[in-house]
Amino acid sequence: MTNLNLSSNELGSKLIGSSWNRSRYIVQTRLSPDNGKYFMPCLDNPRFESVFKFTIHEIPADSHVQYTNTSLVVAQESHREPLSDGRIAIRYVPSPQISMYQVGFHHSLFSNIRAASKYTNDTIVIWAPTQDIKSCYYLLNFGQSIIDMLHEYSTINRTLVTGPINIVGIPANVHGYEIASWNLLTNNVIRILYKPEFISVKQLDEMKFELTQQLCRIWLSSPGEPARTRWxxxxxxxxxxxYLAYYFLSQYDGASQHLLHxxxxxxxxxxxxxxxxxxxxxxxxxxxxxxxxxxxxxxxxxxxxxxxxxxxxxxxxxxxxxxxxxxxxxxxxxxxxxxxxxxxxxxxxxxxxxxxxxxxxxxxxxxxxxxxxxxxxxxxYPVINVQVLRRGNVDIVQLKQAIYRISPDDKRI
CATH class of the missing domain: 1.10.390.10 (Neutral Protease Domain 2)
Known part of the structure; x- marks a missing residue:
């Protein structure tokens, strides 16, 4: 087991100072297999898996520090313990056995909205700045509908993951959700908010596809399963x-009688x-x-x-x-x-x-x-050349196959 002790003295120090821009209000991990080793140098193999245990220390109230109300990690919160120096230790239950790049935490001054599946205890939670949280209801309701469709499709009463699926909008130029994430999903905040006066049909389609694809990944297998399914x-x-994302999108548009179905x-x-x-x-x-x-x-x-x-x-x-x-x-x-x-x-x-x-x-x-x-x-892609040969009253179809590609001189052969 690997213990991660994260102190808000260290995290909070990034939020102090007159040069701090108010639009930068979060501390967020987004690890990759190649760079996750720098977060914890002793684990440098992207295929290495371990059990991680998080502890976050919150410092006492101080007028000079910008505080957070959001603390999300890859495991569920166990309990909170007051310390002698006024700090509060937030301890989390051990995570599933996962790779280093699947470890994540999020600390911010965000609000949240949530919705539960009507079939299981699956819950989807969206976190965003308070002033933008109303623009997240479209994605929340859409995500709930897709989760319900997944349960109907699978024909068995089985939760996707243990605990809620948290979706967090971050002010970073990222495209899509992390492939290996399951209960802490981050994406560019503009790909989470739905503002009809600013968003195009193409942007809306991308927003729906990305979330549906990610939920399908989780349904197919996730590190948070009680018994891990591996591909x-x-x-x-x-x-x-x-493929399943497009399948469910067609089902969703048909059920909602979408004009652009x-x-x-x-x-x-x-x-x-x-x-x-x-x-x-x-x-x-x-x-x-x-x-x-x-x-x-x-x-x-x-x-x-x-x-x-x-x-x-x-x-x-x-x-x-x-x-x-x-x-x-x-x-x-x-x-x-x-x-x-x-x-x-x-x-x-x-x-x-x-x-x-x-x-x-x-x-x-x-x-x-x-x-x-x-x-x-x-x-x-093979290309089929079809030639119809007529011999009296009999039609003969001749098929020839060629490879469809582009040669170095830019000619299709």
Missing amino acids: KEEWFKEGVAS RTLSQYGLEMKHSAMLHDLHHTTPPLVSFNKELAVNIPWRYKELVTMKTASLLWMVENWLGSEKFHQALIKYINSRRGMYISLEDFMASLDHDTVECSHQFFNGSTASRILNSWFHHSG
């Missing part, structure tokens, strides 16, 4: 989370076009080349490739198998692997087993695993 290929988990087919075309945009160049690697990479370590230029290509392939298989058959197989597989390892090979074998009598049989007896393997192990 051997994290890029594959990212693709499944992205888009179906999963429309989202599917967006996924496909985005994936093709990032998969054109001849140097683009196949998806399985990321098998040993942590999701947070995948190079930024391949993030869209990994998420959108995998998601669009799952959407393609769903169309072939039939939506009901595909989702029944997916839910059954995820529920059966709770607390165990999930692998790409195991998933495809389970999908073959549960969809052998699919409503739309593959040509030449092909299975879902054979189709997916051909896409996962090769880069680019």
Whole structure:
């Protein structure tokens, strides 16, 4: 177990002084696998996991110090203990066994609003500056709806995490939530507030997608689970989370009768076009080349490739198998692997087993695993050239396949 003692004497000192700008009002961690080791130098392996125990010391009231009312860490508060020098020690229960970059805390003068799921004790809490908290109700209600959809989809009464899911808006230029976080989610404050007079439709779509994708990641597996579910290929988990995010967004818009309601087919075309945009160049690697990479370590230029290509392939298989058959197989597989390892090979074998009598049989007896393997192990997109040959009253269709990519001289071949 690793003990972290955080003193507000040290934290508070950052908030003292005439040069302090009032718009900078928080102390916040946002660790990455490569830089988390500098937070605690003895733990320099991003795959190393430990149990962390937090203690925060609050100093006595002082008119010269800006105080905070928010203290969030990766574990639940245990108790508060007054000390002889007037400080208060806030002690937290030991965290789950997690990696260094999943450790986080937040200290600020923020207000919060919260909503609970109607199925389990899952609670979503949004923290923001008091003057902006009213603009967070849209995201709060939306997040609650997605959590309820996740519970309905999973068909079992199971909480996502132990304790609330805290969403914190921070004044930093970050894009999206941390992949490995589960109950302390930080994002750029402008991607959390909903102000109709300033926000565009595209911004609203990004706001909803990012939160839905993150909640899907948590549902698929999170370090805060009582029995940890682990994915051997994290890029594959990212693709499944992205596909499910679009699936739930289409369900949400349909249920709310949104004027700009888009179906999963429309989202599917967006996924496909985005994936093709990032998969054109001849140097683009196949998806399985990321098998040993942590999701947070995948190079930024391949993030869209990994998420959108995998998601669009799952959407393609769903169309072939039939939506009901595909989702029944997916839910059954995820529920059966709770607390165990999930692998790409195991998933495809389970999908073959549960969809052998699919409503739309593959040509030449092909299975879902054979189709997916051909896409996962090769880069680019195959292009089918179709030529119809007429011989009397008989039409013959001739198919030729070529690789769709861009050559060094910028010609498509």
